[in-house]
Amino acid sequence: MVTINDNYLKLKAGYLFPEIARRVNAFVESNPDASIIKLGIGDVTEPLPEACREAMVKAIEEMGDRATFKGYGPEQGYAWLREKIAAQDFQARGCDIDPSEIFVSDGSKCDCGNILDILGKGNTIAVTDPVYPVYVDTNVMAGHTGDADDSGKYGGLVYLPISADNDFTAKIPTEKVDIIYLCFPNNPTGAVASKEALQAWVDYARANGSLILFDAAYEAFISDPNVPHSIYEIEGARDCAIEFRSFSKNAGFTGTRCALTVVPKTLKGKASDGSDVALWGLWNRRQSTKFNGVSYVVQRGAEAVYSEAGQAQTKALISFYMENAKIICDRLSEAGLKVYGGVNAPYVWVKTPDGMSSWDFFDKLLSLANVVGTPGSGFGAAGEGYFRISAFNSRANVNEAMDRITKNLKV
Numbered sequence: 001m002v003t004i005n006d007n008y009l010k011l012k013a014g015y016l017f018p019e020i021a022r023r024v025n026a027f028v029e030s031n032p033d034a035s036i037i038k039l040g041i042g043d044v045t046e047p048l049p050e051a052c053r054e055a056m057v058k059a060i061e062e063m064g065d066r067a068t069f070k071g072y073g074p075e076q077g078y079a080w081l082r083e084k085i086a087a088q089d090f091q092a093r094g095c096d097i098d099p100s101e102i103f104v105s106d107g108s109k110c111d112c113g114n115i116l117d118i119l120g121k122g123n124t125i126a127v128t129d130p131v132y133p134v135y136v137d138t139n140v141m142a143g144h145t146g147d148a149d150d151s152g153k154y155g156g157l158v159y160l161p162i163s164a165d166n167d168f169t170a171k172i173p174t175e176k177v178d179i180i181y182l183c184f185p186n187n188p189t190g191a192v193a194s195k196e197a198l199q200a201w202v203d204y205a206r207a208n209g210s211l212i213l214f215d216a217a218y219e220a221f222i223s224d225p226n227v228p229h230s231i232y233e234i235e236g237a238r239d240c241a242i243e244f245r246s247f248s249k250n251a252g253f254t255g256t257r258c259a260l261t262v263v264p265k266t267l268k269g270k271a272s273d274g275s276d277v278a279l280w281g282l283w284n285r286r287q288s289t290k291f292n293g294v295s296y297v298v299q300r301g302a303e304a305v306y307s308e309a310g311q312a313q314t315k316a317l318i319s320f321y322m323e324n325a326k327i328i329c330d331r332l333s334e335a336g337l338k339v340y341g342g343v344n345a346p347y348v349w350v351k352t353p354d355g356m357s358s359w360d361f362f363d364k365l366l367s368l369a370n371v372v373g374t375p376g377s378g379f380g381a382a383g384e385g386y387f388r389i390s391a392f393n394s395r396a397n398v399n400e401a402m403d404r405i406t407k408n409l410k411v
Helices: 006-010 016-030 050-063 079-093 108-118 133-141 195-208 279-290 296-304 308-334 358-369 395-408
Strands: 102-105 125-129 157-161 179-183 211-215 241-246 259-262 268-270 276-278 338-341 347-351 386-390
Touching: 006 133, 016 358, 050 296, 050 308, 079 102, 079 296, 102 108, 102 279, 108 133, 108 211, 108 241, 108 259, 108 279, 125 133, 179 195, 195 211, 268 279, 276 279, 308 338, 308 347, 308 395, 358 386, 358 395
Parallel strands: 125 157, 125 179, 179 211, 211 241
Antiparallel strands: 102 259, 241 259, 268 276, 338 347, 347 386
16 A cells, blocks of 8 residues: 655644634534634735736737737746836845845745755754744654654744734844744734844844754835835845745735745755755756746736736725734724734734634634634644734725624633
């Protein structure tokens, strides 16, 4: 009989979001008339920007003409999209990033896991706690960890706790780690990192030969002009960091699928013989072998984000969701809850009242207000006692959800 990858057996029984779905479905079966409002998963609700839709319709029409039809495209992405990304997302902010260092993909979540294909198994890995579960689970799947303990922490990982007590700022490890996952604006806490804080991480990484995997999926939601949007705004980051970005939240591409990963050509790792090897070449080889590229139609839609109309329309989308975040923060604060985030990020991180556990608070909101959020403990042990609420929903649903919560929740 075929053998399996036993590392999958180390994973906790259910991924966070399927467990949420299971509880919601069980509640709905018992309460079929309940009107559920979901503010848990970070999925968008508003239509794609008009500029993107128009570009994709035009691209579809091109696919119907032999003269303009496109088959396989470059695995790294079309040059016209990579050039616009490099110019407007990076070079305009003073980042020394060349279009050839940008790889267009079908999702930053995918790339956060796929990047492990080019990294060795003996690396020491550091993650913040709480953390986006994909960082941990993909390392478990790849065999980079031991088993999980009773709190859900996996052997072999270095956990860096973040909470209100340390202003959601992870302390730089005293020991040497090889790979560091950083996410800013942070999912799930909504915290951001200053230029000084990121410089300290870059300095640590360069001094220790470490690699920073920097998830900037929510950078478009930053409104503070003093907060960096990219790790490459930090001196020395080209020598120690890979950055992941997405069109999912800024342009509503969650169901359309387009993202990018930046791998500087100056970035190197060690081979088993001790020689230095450029990670760009390894990632290029990986993508060329395992990936056939994002569709032409979708890339034309992503390109339209950089047009004058696309910039205005995506800015309006971002403002809409951030207004939702402000409503959530204001209403929950008025109700007596302690809230964090929601200023430079579309997530509001709520301290559960009266020492209530994250899952108990989830069940309470579901049963009393018919509102779904995300238990903080699902993001790691240090997330216990917190709760994430997403601003990605319609204005009517956000207002209704806040009415229900403030009416039914006594703090």
